[in-house]
Amino acid sequence: MKLKSYVAGKWVEGTGDGRPFIDPTTGEELGRVDATGVDGAAALEHARTVGGPALAALSFAERGAILRAIADALTANRDAYGEIARKNSGNTVRDAAIDIDGGIATLKVYARLGQSLGDAKVLVEPGEDVLARSGNFAARHFWTSRKGAALQINAFNFPSWGLWEKVAVALLAGSPSVAKPASATAWLSRQMVADVIAAGAVPEGALQIVCGGGKDLVAALQPMDSLAFTGSAATGEMLRSDPAVLRAAPRVTVEADSINATVLGPDAGPDSDVFALAVREVVSALSVKAGQLCTNIRRVLVPAEHADAFRDAVAAKLAGLTVGNPADESVRVGPLVDLDQRQTALEGIAALSAEATVVAGGGIPDQVVGADPQAGAFLAPTLLSCADPTDGRAVHEIEVFGPCATVMPYHGVDQAVALAAHGGGSLALSLFTGDRAVQRDVALGVAPFHGRVMMVDPEVGKDHTGHGIVMPQCVHGGPGRAGGGEELGGLRGLRLHMQRTAVQGAPAALAALADDATEATL
Numbered sequence: 001m002k003l004k005s006y007v008a009g010k011w012v013e014g015t016g017d018g019r020p021f022i023d024p025t026t027g028e029e030l031g032r033v034d035a036t037g038v039d040g041a042a043a044l045e046h047a048r049t050v051g052g053p054a055l056a057a058l059s060f061a062e063r064g065a066i067l068r069a070i071a072d073a074l075t076a077n078r079d080a081y082g083e084i085a086r087k088n089s090g091n092t093v094r095d096a097a098i099d100i101d102g103g104i105a106t107l108k109v110y111a112r113l114g115q116s117l118g119d120a121k122v123l124v125e126p127g128e129d130v131l132a133r134s135g136n137f138a139a140r141h142f143w144t145s146r147k148g149a150a151l152q153i154n155a156f157n158f159p160s161w162g163l164w165e166k167v168a169v170a171l172l173a174g175s176p177s178v179a180k181p182a183s184a185t186a187w188l189s190r191q192m193v194a195d196v197i198a199a200g201a202v203p204e205g206a207l208q209i210v211c212g213g214g215k216d217l218v219a220a221l222q223p224m225d226s227l228a229f230t231g232s233a234a235t236g237e238m239l240r241s242d243p244a245v246l247r248a249a250p251r252v253t254v255e256a257d258s259i260n261a262t263v264l265g266p267d268a269g270p271d272s273d274v275f276a277l278a279v280r281e282v283v284s285a286l287s288v289k290a291g292q293l294c295t296n297i298r299r300v301l302v303p304a305e306h307a308d309a310f311r312d313a314v315a316a317k318l319a320g321l322t323v324g325n326p327a328d329e330s331v332r333v334g335p336l337v338d339l340d341q342r343q344t345a346l347e348g349i350a351a352l353s354a355e356a357t358v359v360a361g362g363g364i365p366d367q368v369v370g371a372d373p374q375a376g377a378f379l380a381p382t383l384l385s386c387a388d389p390t391d392g393r394a395v396h397e398i399e400v401f402g403p404c405a406t407v408m409p410y411h412g413v414d415q416a417v418a419l420a421a422h423g424g425g426s427l428a429l430s431l432f433t434g435d436r437a438v439q440r441d442v443a444l445g446v447a448p449f450h451g452r453v454m455m456v457d458p459e460v461g462k463d464h465t466g467h468g469i470v471m472p473q474c475v476h477g478g479p480g481r482a483g484g485g486e487e488l489g490g491l492r493g494l495r496l497h498m499q500r501t502a503v504q505g506a507p508a509a510l511a512a513l514a515d516d517a518t519e520a521t522l
């Protein structure tokens, strides 16, 4: 099987040998990804000239209805996706649900937002600024859809959610998408797009996919286009400084990796409910999707007096996790996406070991359920303990993209905030405390370094949505190391694809323009 690309209304196959993608449970090749000879520039031009005008002719509510139709087409084919996710991503049923159902749920949220914006095609911010003493001259801020293509380059770990969270926002804003999934797991993205196209759910040109390649797409970007990238910090840096990107200056947003932290409050002793909730969350971070979430907990900041108890509690739970073939119902931790990723993770653990001690796992498991631990990309859930995190660098800088986290003690809440900031900017931080003063000092203390902060106290209990889970209502992205981007966040996500313009004029003229717009704050 060679994955085709959907460009300018046709499915086309690359003419080269391509790159293999595998079943990470066995190492067996499943197919190839290749975009040799696939015209990326033509895809972007088709988006601009065919998809863009088609979407521009529709209201927000009509675009919302398209998102609903996409979600319905995907739901109708849901079973096949679980199978692909197991075979190609090594996903357990639960892992696959986070990716697949997370994507469908995000589409539905944006479908409802489209409905709420009604029949307008333009948004206007509430309020008017009077610019003349006479009151006869004023300004209002309008949002209109940009006239470019939305190039979306995605990471391997969320072939469904990563695709649809970007398409949903772009389509609602009126921007046609050209999606480029990561080669390792492009199969699921390609299959989903094929089903959506076959269902006739989207106007021609509003959704295209290029499997493989990527450089020619970036080279063909124009000023009104946008580039939304999700992946490693290194690739993000390369794309941001690409000559074509610098020259054309499209809008760029980067979602990169980060060394996210969770903080246990000083009040949360080993017998407290909050302590148990934090242990549960860390164990989840070391098992769900085999730890391959960009938002995942990498550093666990624990009051020094509870550090040993916390480390031992997590290690005890890890010992009970079953690693192996995701087809086996008892398995909680599947393989990493491929052997290269495992090798990189092993090298990362070795680098962390210079500053921290391995408490659990640390390498390839001796045995796994239903598979060969060497031939498959298995990595044991790994917990490290770093006695002196103030001196450590690797523990704050190296992302082991797998089931791996490091426990580190802190002395006083101010130090916990300072250590969290050592990550240089992160996507998410979670805080487990029942103390309101600690909530205030930590949540607002770390906020400048984070895109999202999740506070868990006894009142929230188990009702929270999870440290690693990105909710479409909340902004996703983080400053600095995390890429400096921002996606989702309900209507806030539309900013990437729309232009805010201050329109000045007589108040009556502004009111007439605003008559055709829906009032909204992005």
Ligand code: NAP
Binding pocket: 153, 154, 155, 156, 157, 158, 180, 181, 182, 183, 184, 212, 213, 214, 215, 218, 230, 231, 232, 233, 234, 235, 236, 254, 255, 256, 257, 258, 293, 294, 295, 399, 401, 427, 477, 482, 483
């Ligand atoms: P990656 O190696 O950086 O690749 C990301 C994407 O960039 C892939 O689609 C890749 O295509 C593409 N790419 C690479 N070089 C390119 C070029 N010169 N021109 C155009 N496209 C190019 O990242 P990954 O290994 O797939 O994903 C894992 C990383 O992503 C982790 O570090 C994780 O933390 C991060 N991540 C971040 C988020 C977030 O929202 N912040 C979410 C998920 C993952 P090919 O696969 O075809 O090479």
